[in-house]
Amino acid sequence: MSALHDVCHAIGIEPRQTPADGKWYQTDVTSKPPGNGAGRVKRFADDTGGMVCNWTLDEADQLCTYFDDTDVKLTPAAKAERIKRAKEEKDRADKELAEDRAAAAKLAVKVWKVATPTADSVYFARKQVTPTNTIREIGLDELAKMIGYTPAAKGKPFTGGNVQIIPVSDGGGIRTIEMIDESGLKAGLSKGQKGGGFWSSHQLPKADSSGLVIGIGEGVSTMLTYTMAGGNIGIAALSCGNLAAVARYFRERYTAARIEIVSDVGNGEQAALEAAAAVGGWLIKPTFTNDSTGTDINDLMTESGLQAVKDCLQQARQVEPTGEPAPDAETATEPPGAWPEPHPLPEGLAPVKKLDPAMIPAPFRGWLSDIAHRMQAPIDFAATAAIVALASVIGRGCGIYPKRHDNWLVVPNLYGGGVGLPSVMKTPTIAEGMRHVARLETEGRRDHEKAMTAYTADNEVVEIQKKAICETIKRVVKQNPSADTTTLKEQLAALQSDEPTRKRYMTQDGTVEKIGELLSENPRGILINRDELIGWFRSLDKPGHESDRGFYLEAWNGNGRYTYDRIGRGTIDIDALCTSVYGAVTPGALSDYIREATKGSAGADGLMQRFQLMVWPDTATEWVNIDRYPDTAAKNRAFEIFRTLSGDIPGAVADDDESIPALRFTPEGQQIFDLWRHELETRLRSDNGIHPAIISHLSKYRSLMPSLALIFHLIEVADGTTEPGEVTSRAAIMAAAWVDYLESHAGRIYGAAISAGLEPAKEIVKHIQRGEIKDGCTVKDIYRKHWARLATPEDAKAGLDVLVENDWLILDQVKTGGRPSEVIRLNPKIKLL
Numbered sequence: 001m002s003a004l005h006d007v008c009h010a011i012g013i014e015p016r017q018t019p020a021d022g023k024w025y026q027t028d029v030t031s032k033p034p035g036n037g038a039g040r041v042k043r044f045a046d047d048t049g050g051m052v053c054n055w056t057l058d059e060a061d062q063l064c065t066y067f068d069d070t071d072v073k074l075t076p077a078a079k080a081e082r083i084k085r086a087k088e089e090k091d092r093a094d095k096e097l098a099e100d101r102a103a104a105a106k107l108a109v110k111v112w113k114v115a116t117p118t119a120d121s122v123y124f125a126r127k128q129v130t131p132t133n134t135i136r137e138i139g140l141d142e143l144a145k146m147i148g149y150t151p152a153a154k155g156k157p158f159t160g161g162n163v164q165i166i167p168v169s170d171g172g173g174i175r176t177i178e179m180i181d182e183s184g185l186k187a188g189l190s191k192g193q194k195g196g197g198f199w200s201s202h203q204l205p206k207a208d209s210s211g212l213v214i215g216i217g218e219g220v221s222t223m224l225t226y227t228m229a230g231g232n233i234g235i236a237a238l239s240c241g242n243l244a245a246v247a248r249y250f251r252e253r254y255t256a257a258r259i260e261i262v263s264d265v266g267n268g269e270q271a272a273l274e275a276a277a278a279v280g281g282w283l284i285k286p287t288f289t290n291d292s293t294g295t296d297i298n299d300l301m302t303e304s305g306l307q308a309v310k311d312c313l314q315q316a317r318q319v320e321p322t323g324e325p326a327p328d329a330e331t332a333t334e335p336p337g338a339w340p341e342p343h344p345l346p347e348g349l350a351p352v353k354k355l356d357p358a359m360i361p362a363p364f365r366g367w368l369s370d371i372a373h374r375m376q377a378p379i380d381f382a383a384t385a386a387i388v389a390l391a392s393v394i395g396r397g398c399g400i401y402p403k404r405h406d407n408w409l410v411v412p413n414l415y416g417g418g419v420g421l422p423s424v425m426k427t428p429t430i431a432e433g434m435r436h437v438a439r440l441e442t443e444g445r446r447d448h449e450k451a452m453t454a455y456t457a458d459n460e461v462v463e464i465q466k467k468a469i470c471e472t473i474k475r476v477v478k479q480n481p482s483a484d485t486t487t488l489k490e491q492l493a494a495l496q497s498d499e500p501t502r503k504r505y506m507t508q509d510g511t512v513e514k515i516g517e518l519l520s521e522n523p524r525g526i527l528i529n530r531d532e533l534i535g536w537f538r539s540l541d542k543p544g545h546e547s548d549r550g551f552y553l554e555a556w557n558g559n560g561r562y563t564y565d566r567i568g569r570g571t572i573d574i575d576a577l578c579t580s581v582y583g584a585v586t587p588g589a590l591s592d593y594i595r596e597a598t599k600g601s602a603g604a605d606g607l608m609q610r611f612q613l614m615v616w617p618d619t620a621t622e623w624v625n626i627d628r629y630p631d632t633a634a635k636n637r638a639f640e641i642f643r644t645l646s647g648d649i650p651g652a653v654a655d656d657d658e659s660i661p662a663l664r665f666t667p668e669g670q671q672i673f674d675l676w677r678h679e680l681e682t683r684l685r686s687d688n689g690i691h692p693a694i695i696s697h698l699s700k701y702r703s704l705m706p707s708l709a710l711i712f713h714l715i716e717v718a719d720g721t722t723e724p725g726e727v728t729s730r731a732a733i734m735a736a737a738w739v740d741y742l743e744s745h746a747g748r749i750y751g752a753a754i755s756a757g758l759e760p761a762k763e764i765v766k767h768i769q770r771g772e773i774k775d776g777c778t779v780k781d782i783y784r785k786h787w788a789r790l791a792t793p794e795d796a797k798a799g800l801d802v803l804v805e806n807d808w809l810i811l812d813q814v815k816t817g818g819r820p821s822e823v824i825r826l827n828p829k830i831k832l833l
Contacts, residue, residue, distance in 0.1 A: 004041070004050065006780070007066040009793045011054045013039030020047035029056050034155075034543050044089070051093055055195070056241070063097075065089050101175070104192035108167070108177045111146055111189075114138060115165045122182040123164055128302050129224035132201045137162040140181065153185040155543040166220055168197040168238065171204075171249060178238060180220070194238055198246045201227045201234040210256045215284075216247055216275070217262030218296070225298045226262055226284075229309040240268030243275035251279040260284055260316055264296045266606060269692045273319065280321035286312050287685075290408065290702040291557060293606060339827045343806040345761060350748040352617060353741045355380045359734060361712050363641055363719035366634035371432045374626050377425040378617035380745075381418040385433030385582055386638075388416045388527070388613055391711055392580035393437060393505060393642055395525030396558060398649035398714065399662040400727060402677075402706040404670050409662055411558025412707035413525050415581045416613025417533050419590055419749060424619045426584050427531065434506075434529055434582070435635075436642040441505045448502035455500050462495050469495075505646070512551040516562065516574050525558065525578030533583030537593055540607070549607060555579040556610045559660060576659075587616065591752045594693070609697040612704045615745045616752075637719070644718040651717065651724025663710065668729035676705060676736050694750050701739055708735035760799025763789045765808070768826065775826045779811070800824070 008015040008027075016027040020043040029038040040053035049067035065086045115136035118124070124131050143163050144150045151158045160182030167174045168188075176192025178199070188194050198216075201223055205212065213232040217223050223234030237246040243261065250259055259281040263272030265288065276283045286300040286309070294303055301309045357369050360383055368386060372379035391414040399411045420426040431438075469492045476483045504518050506527040518526055530536045540549045554560050558578040563571065594608060644650075652661035665673055683690075684699055706727075713731035716722035764782065767773045773782065783796040790796050803809050808830055812823040 003066050003068045004052075006793065007052050007064050008039075008041070011039075011052055011057070011064050013041070013052060013054050016041045018043050018050075020045055020050075024053075029054055032056070034541075051089060053093075053097075063090060063093050100191040101193045104189050105173075105175045107147060108174050108189055108192060111138065111143065111165060111177060112136060112167055112174055114142070114146065118164060121162070121164055122160065123180055123184055124221070124224070126184075127221040127224075127298055129221055129228060129298065131164070131224065132227070134167065134200060134202065135220070136165045138165055139163070143179070147189065149190070151179050151181070151185075151187040153187045154546065156185060158185055158187070159183060166199050166236075166238075168192070168194055168199060170197050171253070178220075195242060196245045196249070197238070198242075198249075199223075199236040199238065204233070205254075208254045208256050212254055212257040213260065214250055214254065214257050215260040215262055216243060216250065216281075217272075218243070218264060218268060219298070221298045222262060222264070222296045225296075225301050225306075225309055226260075226313075229297070229301075229306055230313050232260075240264070240271035243268075243271050244278050247275040247279045247281060251281075258282065260313075261319075262297060266295055266692065266696055276319035277321060280319065282316040282318050284313055284316045287315075290699075291410075293553060339829055340807045342808045342827050342830050345765070345802070345806055346758060349616075350751040351744070352615075352748050353744040355383055355615075355617070355741060359737050359741065361715040361734070363715050363721065364638050366631055367638040368433070370631040370634055371429060374628065374630065375425050375429045375432070376620070376623055376626060377429040378420075378619060380615040380617040381420070381426045381429040382433035384416045384418065384613045384615050385430040386436075387708070387711060388414045388580050388582040389434050389437040389506075390642060390645065390715070391707065392525055392527035393440065393646050394649065394711065394714060395578050395580070396576055396660050397524050397645070398652040398710065399559070399660045400706045400710040401662055401664045402673055402703075404664065407658075409559060409658070409660065410703045410706050410710075411525075411578060411660065412710050413556070413558045413578050413580045414613050414704075414707060415556060415611045416615075417582060417611055418584050419587055419614065419616035420584075420619065421586060430582070430584055436639045437505050437527060437529075439639065440642060440646055444503035444505060448500060451500035455497070459497065462497060466492060466495050512548045513572065515579070516551075516572050519574050519576060519578065520572060523576035523578075525576070525580065528579055528581040528583075530581070530583030533581075533585040534589040534593060536581075536583060537607075549605060551577075552579065552581070553605065553607055553610070581611075582613075587752060590749065594750060594752075606696060609693070609700055612697075612700060612742060614749060615742070616748050617745070641715055641718040645714055649714065663713075663725070663727055665706075665709070665732060666726040666728055669709070669727050669732040672729055672732040672736065673706060673709070676732075676739075677702065691750065694746060697746050697750065698743065701743075704742070705732075705735050705739050708738050757795075757798030757800075757802040760789045760795045761802035761806075762799075763787060764796075764799045764803060768830070773824065775824065777824045779822045779824070 005015045012030050014028045014030060016025060018025045018041055022042060022045040024040045024042045026037045027039040027041050028034060032038060038055045040055070041050065042052075043050040048069075049065065051063060051065050053063050055062060067082065067086075115138040117133060118131040118135050118137045121131060121137060140150070140158055140160060140163050151163070158179070158181035162182070164180040166178040166180065168176045168178060175197050176189045176194055178186060178188055178194070180186050199220060213230070214235060215223060215226045215230070215232055216235040216237060217226060218237060218240055220236045220238075223236045226232070227234040235246060235250065237243045247259060247261060250257070259276075259279050261272050261276040261281045261283050263269050263283060263285040265286060269285070272285070273283060275281070284297070286294070286297045288294045288300060289303070292299070292303060294300055297309050297312060300312065355378075357365055357379065360368055360379075364383075364386060368379055368382045371382040375382075391412050395413050396411055399409045401407065401409055418426045418430050469488055473485050473488050473492075476485060476488070501521045504522045504526055506529050507515065507518065508529055508531070510518070510528075515526065515528070528536075539545065540552070551562065554562060555577050556579070560577045562574040562577045649661060652663055654661040664670070680698070680701060684695060690698075709727050709731045712734050713722065713727040716731070717724050722728065764773060767782075767787065772785075779793065779796055779800065782790055782800075783793050790799065800809070800811060804811060808827055810825045810827075812825050
């Protein structure tokens with residue numbers, strides 16, 4: 001099975017054990033969420049090898065043939081026979097695929113003809129767009145009968161009454177359809193070909209013209225919004241990976257037209273930029289309010305109205321065409337001209353700023369410095385853990401209005417984490433930073449136990465009293481059925497008592513449903529304290545847990561509401577949705593997760609960017625044995641601040657129409673915030689070359705800075721060193737310094753994930769210098785040696801990609817009887833380094 005695993009990894013699909021029966025079996029593409037089913041695997045009937053398919057790739061790269069004895073040296077005759085068979089199997093598979101796609105196209109046309117014009121679409125009504133006549137609908141039951149199965153997406157079958165039918169064309173007719181149910185689940189027709197296809201909001205014009213404007217974006221709702229705002233034809237490519245191909249098609253068909261590429265925010269931004277560059281098009285990207293989680297212009301319209309989209313269209317900017325066609329297999333085999341000078345490889349981790357103890361509010365400084373000194377660990381872990389813990393205690397007890405007059409309200413709950421190897425003492429250091437909220441949790445449990453004991457005792461008396469009153473009512477009514485029992489009923493009602501509610505501050509684990517119940521009873525908010533944060537991230541990626549991610553995305557805002565409807569639990573209304581999250585994580589696990597998120601998998605929804613207090617500090621190379629008593633006075637001083645802020649917040653007042661008490665900045669503090677935000681917004685809007693994932697992270701600093709300023713201010717207020725009232729300029733300055741410090745750590749965290757191939761690249765260089773990797777070696781020659789950091793095909797390929805980017809080598813595609821082989825061609829100038 002090693003050959004199967006190798007080719008599956010190379011083509012980007014999950015390996016699957018199948019019988020040797022010559023039939024195709026479904027598997028997943030690794031670059032998409034689990035359950036996507038976009039891959040295929042089959043074993044030849046004679047069990048000598050097989051074929052794999054990745055339908056998400058370009059047509060020329062979708063199919064690969066492999067043989068189990070690839071490493072066996074073949075005779076010339078056997079090699080010729082092998083090449084012949086590989087070609088025959090490829091031709092057979094291509095024929096089968098073409099037949100399947102032709103059948104799917106016929107079925108798509110049949111469904112389209114039976115479907116009727118869209119009338120009252122639940123889905124499009126929710127999107128607030130008006131479908132054009134190029135969209136139809138059909139009943140789900142009728143559709144299932146026609147296509148032979150009930151459509152499904154993300155592991156869930158379609159539900160509801162009508163299904164929206166979106167015809168996918170290649171410019172010459174319908175080749176397949178996309179189906180959308182009332183909840184928004186989307187699925188393509190089985191075996192239909194979407195790659196290179198598109199949906200058009202209107203019939204395409206027959207002639208080119210200089211005044212023609214065509215917009216191209218990802219989704220149907222996005223492009224209906226585009227058409228509503230500008231009146232131009234909207235084209236949906238149906239995936240970000242298809243944008244460039246569709247853009248090139250329309251550039252060739254309408255050479256004089258203005259082509260506008262409508263970008264989503266986050267996942268797909270780079271693809272949109274590349275599509276615009278490929279055709280010299282105009283790029284349109286929505287701009288959202290500071291607390292928005294929207295990603296496309298349809299979200300912008302539902303949040304801010306159609307005029308906001310019109311304004312967005314007016315701000316389109318033209319992207320200079322690249323002027324360079326994509327290299328093909330023929331042109332990519334030789335470097336153009338002479339070999340360029342190789343560039344030195346970047347250094348290791350990006351540098352980070354140290355947390356100066358002077359940046360910590362004085363009432364916490366002695367306590368946190370003492371922890372770091374005794375643990376011989378970076379102070380960053382204890383400090384960020386303590387701040388997130390205190391943020392959870394404050395929660396909705398006090399917010400801040402970052403503007404002088406505006407009603408934009410920020411709740412200071414925070415998400416954070418500590419990144420480091422197991423040897424750096426991060427877990428016990430974090431536990432010390434969490435000590436005070438854990439103590440409040442313990443006190444809350446003890447208070448509840450006492451209250452329950454008293455409640456139980458009182459309840460026994462109450463039950464006796466209830467029973468006595470009920471007996472009196474029975475006796476009175478028996479003697480006189482029309483007797484007035486109002487007084488007795490009032491006495492009975494007065495005896496009703498509610499069971500005491502336990503005050504909760506923290507939980508280590510729990511389903512979102514249970515956490516929802518805790519929040520219903522504890523509206524200030526709650527802390528999710530995870531020892532291993534990566535396990536929490538992965539649990540949210542599991543199929544069926546999509547709503548869990550949505551819960552935490554909403555809970556980060558701190559001022560929203562949430563309603564659960566569950567069989568068994570019934571309906572749970574959470575009027576105050578507010579959580580804080582903190583945990584520890586190792587660098588490798590985190591980098592893998594972020595790398596998946598930045599490539600557009602399930603983790604690309606902005607959850608990672610909400611972890612604004614995540615730090616990855618440098619660790620000291622020297623160790624000194626510290627054995628002394630903790631600074632009890634400093635620790636107790638900090639705990640009293642936690643206790644004070646767990647009650648009513650000094651100085652915080654709620655406006656008449658607001659449920660959350662809040663403060664504003666002093667005039668001096670307001671000036672500092674305004675200047676700081678002006679600089680941030682200018683950076684976010686400039687073309688500064690920062691990776692989109694980091695831009696998304698920085699955009700959430702809009703709420704981070706005022707949150708930190710409020711927390712730092714309240715620490716001093718609770719300590720008695722600052723008067724209650726408006727947030728001071730001192731707190732604002734300290735918060736701005738923290739944001740600057742945290743940004744450096746974000747650069748390290750995202751940089752390690754985005755440049756994941758740097759360490760493997762350095763290992764490859766070592767083996768080149770030792771003569772163990774020579775010109776003409778293959779990629780397989782590297783990872784089959786099981787060298788450190790190069791033991792998997794993914795690691796080897798990531799390292800080689802870094803070396804290609806820095807002109808150390810090129811990868812030459814060599815055609816074989818099976819799948820193409822990548823041969824390493826070393827730059828002869830690297831010997832001079």
